Amino acid sequence: MEWYSLLIIPIVLILLVVIRTINFNPTGIPEMRKRHEIDEKRVVDSLSKMLQFKTVSNLDSSLVNQKEFKAFRTFLKEHYPLINEQAKYSEHEAGVLFHIKGESSENPTVFMSHYDVVPVMDGWQEDPFSGRINNETVYGRGALDTKSSLNAVMESVEFALSNGKKFRNDLYLAFSGDEEIFGPSAPAIVRYFKEHDIKPYMVLDEGGAIVSNMFPGVKKKVAVIGIAEKGFLNLKLTAVSQGGHASTPPKNTPITDLSKAVIKLNNHPSFKLKLTPPVKALFDTIAPYSKSFGIKMLFANLWLFTPIVKLIAKLSGGEFLSMFKTTQAFTLASGSDAINVLPSSASFGINYRLRPGESSEAIVKKITKIINNPNIQVDVIVACEASTTSLIDDAYKMVEKAITRTWIDVIPSPYLMVATSDSRHYHEICEHVYKFSPMDVSKKDLGKIHGFDEDISIENIINGTNFYLNLIDQL
Numbered sequence: 376m377e378w379y380s381l382l383i384i385p386i387v388l389i390l391l392v393v394i395r396t397i398n399f400n401p402t403g404i405p406e407m408r409k410r411h412e413i414d415e416k417r418v419v420d421s422l423s424k425m426l427q428f429k430t431v432s433n434l435d436s437s438l439v440n441q442k443e444f445k446a447f448r449t450f451l452k453e454h455y456p457l458i459n460e461q462a463k464y465s466e467h468e469a470g471v472l473f474h475i476k477g478e479s480s481e482n483p484t485v486f487m488s489h490y491d492v493v494p495v496m497d498g499w500q501e502d503p504f505s506g507r508i509n510n511e512t513v514y515g516r517g518a519l520d521t522k523s524s525l526n527a528v529m530e531s532v533e534f535a536l537s538n539g540k541k542f543r544n545d546l547y548l549a550f551s552g553d554e555e556i557f558g559p560s561a562p563a564i565v566r567y568f569k570e571h572d573i574k575p576y577m578v579l580d581e582g583g584a585i586v587s588n589m590f591p592g593v594k595k596k597v598a599v600i601g602i603a604e605k606g607f608l609n610l611k612l613t614a615v616s617q618g619g620h621a622s623t624p625p626k627n628t629p630i631t632d633l634s635k636a637v638i639k640l641n642n643h644p645s646f647k648l649k650l651t652p653p654v655k656a657l658f659d660t661i662a663p664y665s666k667s668f669g670i671k672m673l674f675a676n677l678w679l680f681t682p683i684v685k686l687i688a689k690l691s692g693g694e695f696l697s698m699f700k701t702t703q704a705f706t707l708a709s710g711s712d713a714i715n716v717l718p719s720s721a722s723f724g725i726n727y728r729l730r731p732g733e734s735s736e737a738i739v740k741k742i743t744k745i746i747n748n749p750n751i752q753v754d755v756i757v758a759c760e761a762s763t764t765s766l767i768d769d770a771y772k773m774v775e776k777a778i779t780r781t782w783i784d785v786i787p788s789p790y791l792m793v794a795t796s797d798s799r800h801y802h803e804i805c806e807h808v809y810k811f812s813p814m815d816v817s818k819k820d821l822g823k824i825h826g827f828d829e830d831i832s833i834e835n836i837i838n839g840t841n842f843y844l845n846l847i848d849q850l
């Protein structure tokens with residue numbers, strides 16, 4: 376064998392990488408923008424009215440004002456005459472369901488949202504429930520999360536019906552009233568579907584949005600559509616005292632035991648990074664738009680460069696890293712009540728966000744082994760597995776088309792949602808569960824969700840309604 380024959384493999388490899396990079400091009404077809412003749416003032420006013428109801432969820436049910444929730448439901452029944460005339464209305468826990476009959480009941484669509492909001496804390500500059508409208512925005516708790524999407528659903532369907540729209544398939548509007556506290560209304564609606572053998576063809580709920588600076592080298596905005604979401608697992612770790620006094624403390628106390636456990640867990644490399652299908656789908660869709668040859672080369676050749684991409688994820692941290700792995704956050708520590716008293720027991724919480732493919736059971740086993748201390752008890756407080764991954768097919772394309780008809784020059788892309796939504800309950804009865812909030816959000820907007828001075832731009836309100844109308848056109 377000649378010496379230069381050794382070069383064949385690297386040369387072929389390099390050629391393959393370069394050819395794949397050159398052929399790694401966007402596949403999207405630009406869509407013509409379509410605007411609908413909606414009464415924009417009415418749409419904005421409706422959202423303002425919705426924001427004035429104090430539908431604040433709280434885990435402590437004595438703090439929940441049921442009257443406000445009931446008043447909101449009454450508002451939905453009075454403010455939308457055509458929907459209420461044509462739809463069958465039912466309530467499921469705090470959730471509401473409108474069923475509009477189409478020509479067929481075979482392939483129903485479900486538009487989801489929720490009308491509860493998280494509590495307000497001190498620091499708002501104005502009344503969080505004013506619903507104040509100015510030239511550019513509507514102000515109030517729930518403007519972004521997510522009375523805006525609920526308003527867009529109701530306004531678009533009411534408008535479509537006023538134009539004589541006949542739906543080919545049944546349409547359900549399903550709004551929960553306790554999403555923010557992981558409440559029972561979305562599961563109750565799913566149970567209703569199961570009991571009545573209703574299998575939605577497509578479900579659309581809040582989730583991704585239109586975001587800027589999503590990916591290195593991509594200047595265009597990206598509309599990220601969740602096709603799966605991470606699970607979560609809340610654990611409580613408790614250590615009990617072997618006795619002793621603070622003046623003559625033993626070497627090991629509940630606090631030292633727990634501290635050792637935290638350090639072991641925090642430093643353990645066992646939460647492996649994995650490139651799961653929804654994340655791969657995101658990279659395959661947006662990386663071809665990157666102006667950077669290096670980035671395109673990496674992502675066009677994930678068969679070879681996945682380890683490098685994982686390394687970049689580790690170095691960059693944040694949401695990019697959390698798409699690859701189960702994350703672990705230490706929370707809710709408690710122990711002694713006084714500085715001079717040893718605690719009889721101490722505990723802390725850990726919140727895991729499970730990546731697809733990693734079960735809560737596997738995590739509990741793994742961490743029990745890592746902690747390796749029989750004095751520490753591990754209790755599962757709540758567990759919800761990562762969702763399955765929805766299909767990217769004709770149903771997905773309908774959402775994609777509604778996006779490109781509403782916003783010009785955005786790239787729709789599948790992705791993995793790292794937060795949770797009520798639509799996670801629908802994965803077991805539907806293969807096309809998509810998570811997209813129809814709004815263009817800045818970093819500042821994202822900070823307002825569950826934060827202070829939440830508001831939404833009028834442009835987003837109008838575009839959101841047009842988005843649903845562009846989707847309804849296809850139903």
Ligand SMILES: [Zn+2]
Pocket residue numbers: 489520521554581
């Ligand atoms: Zn929400």
